[in-house]
Amino acid sequence: MKVAIVGDVLHSRVARSNVLLLHKLGAIVTLVAPPTLLPVGVESWPVEIAFGLDLVVAKSDVVMMLRIQRERMADLFFPSEREYSRQFGLNGDRLKMMQPTALVMHPGPMNRGLEISADSADSLQSVIVEQVANGVSVRMAVLYLLLGGSPLSAENSKVLSDKVVI
Incomplete structure (x- = not known):
């Protein structure tokens, strides 16, 4: 790519x-x-x-x-x-x-x-609209994990990875 x-x-x-x-x-x-x-x-x-x-x-x-x-x-x-x-x-x-x-x-x-x-x-x-929207979600998830949140299960992670444009 x-x-x-x-x-x-x-x-x-x-x-x-x-x-x-x-x-x-x-x-x-x-x-x-x-x-x-x-x-x-x-x-x-x-x-x-x-x-x-x-x-x-x-x-x-x-x-x-x-x-x-x-x-x-x-x-x-x-x-x-x-x-x-x-x-x-x-x-x-x-x-x-x-x-x-x-x-x-x-x-x-x-x-x-x-x-x-x-x-x-x-x-x-x-894909600008999707990029901006997903960027907010990704930053929220990273902050959640950094602050001690539980990681996603493998099943939920797979669903998200198929839909996210960063």
């Missing part, structure tokens, strides 16, 4: 944990971002790096967009929102380049029109 994680990797809490988990599960992960939005030392992560979405969108099984944190725009991590969207945003044209079975993901909240267009976020390939 090939997963492209696109956007503000530098400030993302989602990116690093997803890279590590996806790599452990055997996925080939590509980070797609301008150099200014990649963390120092990223070359030691188990990833490939691309500096444009067009380079990877057609060959990815999953395209996970990350939120651009507009509050950091004053720090000039990229020239303008328009330029960022042109090079790294998932829009209708790029959605058409994707494999028909490829999935669009975004952990939320999203800036429609910046990192992802409305038609991409609402497309049939999008």
